[in-house]
Amino acid sequence: MTHSPQPDQDLRQAPARLRIAVVSPGDPRDRRTWSGSTYFIVKALEPLAQSLTWIGPLAVPHQRIKKRLAAIRRRITGLRTYPERTVKASQYFGRRIDRHLDRGEFDLLLAPAASVEAAHIESDIPLVYISDATFALMQEVYPIFSSMGKAAVTEHRFEQAVIDRADLLVYPSHWAARSAMHSYAADPDKVRVIPFGANLDTSPVRETCLGRHIKDRLELLFLAKEWERKGGEIAFQTLLDLLEHGVDARLTVCGTVPPAPFRHERMTVIPYLNKNIPDQRARFDEVLSRSHLLLLPTRAECYGVVFCEAAAYGLPVYATDVGGVGTIVENGVNGHLLPPAAGGADFSRLIRETALDPSTYMRLNTESRRRYEERLNWDAWGHSMAAEISRILSKP
Numbered sequence: 001m002t003h004s005p006q007p008d009q010d011l012r013q014a015p016a017r018l019r020i021a022v023v024s025p026g027d028p029r030d031r032r033t034w035s036g037s038t039y040f041i042v043k044a045l046e047p048l049a050q051s052l053t054w055i056g057p058l059a060v061p062h063q064r065i066k067k068r069l070a071a072i073r074r075r076i077t078g079l080r081t082y083p084e085r086t087v088k089a090s091q092y093f094g095r096r097i098d099r100h101l102d103r104g105e106f107d108l109l110l111a112p113a114a115s116v117e118a119a120h121i122e123s124d125i126p127l128v129y130i131s132d133a134t135f136a137l138m139q140e141v142y143p144i145f146s147s148m149g150k151a152a153v154t155e156h157r158f159e160q161a162v163i164d165r166a167d168l169l170v171y172p173s174h175w176a177a178r179s180a181m182h183s184y185a186a187d188p189d190k191v192r193v194i195p196f197g198a199n200l201d202t203s204p205v206r207e208t209c210l211g212r213h214i215k216d217r218l219e220l221l222f223l224a225k226e227w228e229r230k231g232g233e234i235a236f237q238t239l240l241d242l243l244e245h246g247v248d249a250r251l252t253v254c255g256t257v258p259p260a261p262f263r264h265e266r267m268t269v270i271p272y273l274n275k276n277i278p279d280q281r282a283r284f285d286e287v288l289s290r291s292h293l294l295l296l297p298t299r300a301e302c303y304g305v306v307f308c309e310a311a312a313y314g315l316p317v318y319a320t321d322v323g324g325v326g327t328i329v330e331n332g333v334n335g336h337l338l339p340p341a342a343g344g345a346d347f348s349r350l351i352r353e354t355a356l357d358p359s360t361y362m363r364l365n366t367e368s369r370r371r372y373e374e375r376l377n378w379d380a381w382g383h384s385m386a387a388e389i390s391r392i393l394s395k396p
Contacts, residue, residue, distance in 0.1 A: 017050035018389070021106040021125070023097055023117045028054055031276055036199040037305065038112045041130060044197075044382035045110070048389070055100045058117060060089045079149045085116050087154055094120030101125055108389065111162070119161035126392055129166040132196070132302040132324065133176050135159045136183040141300040141323060160184050167392045170385070172196040172303045173324025192388055195327055197378035198308035199275075204285065206373075209314035212365050214292050214356065218242065218249040221291035221315070223306050224298075225255045225272075227262075231297030231320065236262050237344020238295060238351070245352060251295070254287055288313040293355055297347060299340065301325050307335075311372035316355065316364035318347055328376065334368040 026033030028042045042052055060066065066083035074080055083089065093116065101109070101123045111118040112130040121127070135155045139145045145152065163169060163184045169191045171177040177193050180186040220239060224230035232253070239251040243266065254270040270287065273280045294310040294317045301323040308328060310317050317335030319325055320342065329335040336350055354360050374380065 018048055018107045019051045019105060020045065020049045020053070020108045020110055021101060021104070022052060022054045022110045022112075023056065023058075023093075023114050024054070024112050025114060025117065027056065028112070031199075034113050035305065037132075037196060040197065040199055040378045041112050041381075042110075044378040045385065047382065048386050053104065053106070055097050058093050058096060060084055060086075060092055078147060080144070080147050080151070082151065085151070085155065085158075087157070090116045090158060091120045093117045094122065097121050098123050107393070111166075115155075115158040115162045118165070119158040121165065126167045127162075127165055128168045128170065128389065128392075129162050130170045131176065132172050134179040134183055137176065137179045137302070137323075141302070166190065168192065168388055170194055170388070171324075173327035175324040175327065176302065192384075193327065194381055194384045194388075195375055196303060196305055196308065197376055197381050198312045198372065199305050200309060200312055201275075203372075203377070204289070204313050206369065208289060209312070209369050210366060212292065212314060212361070213358065214361060216248060218247055218351075218355070219291045220249060220251045220293060220295045221287065221310075222251060222253045222295055223255055223288075223310075224296060227253075227256045227258050229299050230256075231299055232256070232258055233262070234297035234342075234344050234347065235295050236264070236267070238297075238347040239264065239266060239344075241345050241348035242351065245348065247348075247352065247356070252287060252291065254284075288315065291315055292361075293318055293351070294335075295319075295347065295351075297338070297342065298322060298325070304328060308372065308376040311368045311376050314365045314369040314372075316361070316368050318351060318355075328371075334364060334371045 022028050022042060024033060024038050028038045031039045033039060060083060063084055070083055098121060106125060109125045109127045111127060118127065118129060139152065163180055163186045167190065169180055169186055171193055172195050174193050177191050180191055181188055222232060222235045235251060239249055242249040249266065251267045253267060255272055257269060257271050273284045275281045275284055294315045296319045298320055303324040307317050307325065311334060317329045319329060319337055320340050321337035322340055326337060329337055331337050336354060338346055338350065
């Protein structure tokens with residue numbers, strides 16, 4: 001049984017001003033690391049910290065040359081290998097981290113998405129491991145991980161080692177937490193489900209997000225970097241089916257450029273918006289503010305911070321029930337989930353039966369924003385984490 005802490009637990013429950021060391025595959029100050037989640041994880045823990053020290057960057061000797069050789073090997077054999085994800089690399093990282101921990105005085109080690117880096121740490125410092133999936137799930141969901149050969153065995157060992165070593169295992173979804181317990185026998189008392197928040201520096205103004213109405217045209221939003229994996233073709237088919245049924249609809253595709261066959265006068269394409277650039281962040285805000293719902297029939301999804309961002313704007317989500325999406329989206333409450341086999345006609349029918357009904361849409365809109373305010377934001381994540389950190393540090 002996993003535990004989901006209540007988001008209203010207060011930061012004062014945690015010991016004041018901790019000295020926190022951070023180990024991660026990339027710089028936690030860089031918003032590109034782990035799609036920005038590492039940056040917001042560290043930021044959410046700032047009220048708890050006297051200091052936050054990144055132990056990095058970590059790289060194996062001659063890493064660039066080894067990566068080039070691995071790329072050549074892949075072209076010849078078809079197998080993917082990663083020189084920075086070998087047992088020797090993990091042991092090397094562990095020694096470097098231990099030396100750093102020995103030199104400084106730290107109360108806690110935070111390891112977001114850092115199974116390789118943390119697997120061979122020998123220090124007895126309390127360890128908090130954060131991930132949105134296990135390697136077992138990654139192999140199930142993403143084809144890229146099925147072509148790793150013997151390297152996959154090594155990845156399972158990293159996962160097992162960090163799960164065994166950690167004092168606290170934090171996952172944003174029940175899907176990931178269940179895998180940690182079922183595939184790696186994680187102690188349920190160490191496992192917590194705490195949903196990640198929207199990767200936004202500022203919350204959209206509440207009043208502008210609530211009370212939305214679909215007056216004339218229905219504005220659909222497909223927000224993703226990958227057209228195929230995120231179900232772009234199904235989103236396109238949904239648009240066509242809505243139009244065939246007389247619905248005045250428009251689809252905005254933001255974050256990717258669809259393949260050539262997918263063109264329509266009722267589809268607008270915005271290749272990419274960088275939220276770290278002010279004018280592009282303003283455009284991002286404008287796009288979500290004028291949209292009525294997020295349509296993302298994703299084929300595979302570990303969690304989906306984009307669903308949290310939709311909630312911040314009060315947008316109901318219409319997606320597929322895969323991976324960790326069900327922790328964010330509750331059917332009929334803040335959106336609707338269909339099985340992976342659903343096509344454009346199925347999504348079109350569901351949208352016509354729900355979103356086009358004013359009272360139903362208003363309820364979905366209100367509940368979406370409420371979910372964001374109560375659970376799907378990084379302040380709520382930080383509050384829950386503070387209570388859990390206090391719990392593990394108070395153990396004898």
